[in-house]
Amino acid sequence: MLFHMSDIYRQPDSKNLLVRSHAAVWHPCSQMKHHENFPLLPIARGSGVWLYGYDDNRYLDAVSSWWVNLFGHCNPRINAAITDQLGKLEHVMLAGFTHEPVVQLSERLGELAPEGLGHCFYASDGASATEIALKMSAHYWRNSGKPGKTQFISLENSYHGETLGALSVTDVALFRDAYGALIRQQATVPSPDWRKAAAGESSEDYALRCAAALEQHLQQYHQQLAAFIIEPLVQGAAGMAMHAPVYLQRARQLCDEYGVHLIADEIAVGMGRTGTLFACEQANITPDFLCLSKGITGGYLPLSVVMTRDEIYQAFYADETARGFLHSHSYTGNPLACRAALATLDIFAQDNVLAANRDKAAYMNEISRPLREHRAVHDWRNTGMIWAFEAESPHRDFAQRCFALALENELLLRPIGKTVYFMPPYTISKEEMGLLVSRTLQVIDQLS
Ligand SMILES: *Cc1c(COP(=O)(O)O)cnc(C)c1O
Numbered sequence: 001m002l003f004h005m006s007d008i009y010r011q012p013d014s015k016n017l018l019v020r021s022h023a024a025v026w027h028p029c030s031q032m033k034h035h036e037n038f039p040l041l042p043i044a045r046g047s048g049v050w051l052y053g054y055d056d057n058r059y060l061d062a063v064s065s066w067w068v069n070l071f072g073h074c075n076p077r078i079n080a081a082i083t084d085q086l087g088k089l090e091h092v093m094l095a096g097f098t099h100e101p102v103v104q105l106s107e108r109l110g111e112l113a114p115e116g117l118g119h120c121f122y123a124s125d126g127a128s129a130t131e132i133a134l135k136m137s138a139h140y141w142r143n144s145g146k147p148g149k150t151q152f153i154s155l156e157n158s159y160h161g162e163t164l165g166a167l168s169v170t171d172v173a174l175f176r177d178a179y180g181a182l183i184r185q186q187a188t189v190p191s192p193d194w195r196k197a198a199a200g201e202s203s204e205d206y207a208l209r210c211a212a213a214l215e216q217h218l219q220q221y222h223q224q225l226a227a228f229i230i231e232p233l234v235q236g237a238a239g240m241a242m243h244a245p246v247y248l249q250r251a252r253q254l255c256d257e258y259g260v261h262l263i264a265d266e267i268a269v270g271m272g273r274t275g276t277l278f279a280c281e282q283a284n285i286t287p288d289f290l291c292l293s294k295g296i297t298g299g300y301l302p303l304s305v306v307m308t309r310d311e312i313y314q315a316f317y318a319d320e321t322a323r324g325f326l327h328s329h330s331y332t333g334n335p336l337a338c339r340a341a342l343a344t345l346d347i348f349a350q351d352n353v354l355a356a357n358r359d360k361a362a363y364m365n366e367i368s369r370p371l372r373e374h375r376a377v378h379d380w381r382n383t384g385m386i387w388a389f390e391a392e393s394p395h396r397d398f399a400q401r402c403f404a405l406a407l408e409n410e411l412l413l414r415p416i417g418k419t420v421y422f423m424p425p426y427t428i429s430k431e432e433m434g435l436l437v438s439r440t441l442q443v444i445d446q447l448s
Helices: 006-010 012-024 032-036 076-086 102-110 124-141 173-182 203-221 245-260 281-284 310-314 336-349 353-367 398-408 431-447
Strands: 046-047 050-054 059-060 119-123 151-155 185-187 225-230 260-266 289-292 302-309 377-383 386-389 419-422
Touching: 006 102, 046 289, 050 289, 050 377, 059 203, 076 203, 076 336, 102 119, 102 302, 102 336, 119 124, 119 310, 124 225, 124 260, 124 289, 151 203, 185 203, 203 225, 225 289, 245 310, 336 353, 353 377, 419 431
Parallel strands: 151 185, 151 225, 225 260, 260 289
Antiparallel strands: 046 050, 050 059, 119 302, 289 302, 377 386, 386 419
């Protein structure tokens, strides 16, 4: 066995949880049999960037628990907001009813988002936000006398969620093999991922070359196309593939020119992750649909939102029910989740988080030099509060080994293939960044 979790096995509570979890819980994104060699890790509590096991071993949550946590675990301000709301109204259906938290959140998001996205439609998870944006786009065209516009395009290696509609615009070979027969797979266009640039070609030039391929596709198929969906600036699940903002500018122009919607899936990159509150700001564009989830509640509660423009909203505004948007989730606009999101926005404003993150990112870039210069580290990259690199390692099961060895070094890292990335909570301190870098260096050194 690779993984020395003897401490955990010595703890009766922890051992008991492991066995029961393995028997009764089907865990996501996992081959359950692998847990015979890589045991599940029971977590008892969290505080700041740290997660604690029952044995009091601690783990620095360098991936923000799948990219959702912004201001640390058990953040007192978010806890207080949820507790306050809990005493007033835990939930009411949003069809036919409304409440203060959902109205306030919609107004504040409307003020913060790129100009013109004044209408908010809510759901509970990222994949549902993708579904909503796709349906809204095609339904808009239908309501506008263009019922033939029902197809979509996404980038190569795109990821927009794993429900069947979202999978149709997700380009992951493993999923396509397993579920391809169930979906209507949509076309992809070349990704402006700068690692694919030719020798001597700048990331901007490469982005423009990819935009030319997008233009060709739009030219040929625009009559059938409803929308182009993109993860702006960073394709997360592809392994933190980063591209130049000029691609988004060009995509916006081309979508306007060919009458195709632009959907910005900012589920992972929104809420300050790329250095601006929304990634689209760095290209100075307004998408037709903006999808948010993951960090929107600070990592507390499931919530997602699709924001759109007035012209699109107006195309649904009519006497007939069938012209209205047909989509509903039981927990749409849940008040507790909305309060967590409002508390998250308060922290952004009160702590001047975007400016503080710029300083933290600069510090991280400075102290990470020894890691960046390690012989087994390639394609070091950074956008805002995301860092990633490719690790050179002879191990085919590098991701699992790295995960296990990192835990022994008090780090929660979860590589995507041989891509190691940091996406820490914004509350990470300088000392914690130092620990993250030095321990990662040890892990990479041992596995290379
Ligand atoms: C995580 C993610 C999704 C899916 O969100 P879920 O809440 O996991 O359904 C969609 N798009 C992007 C870019 C994501 O990172």
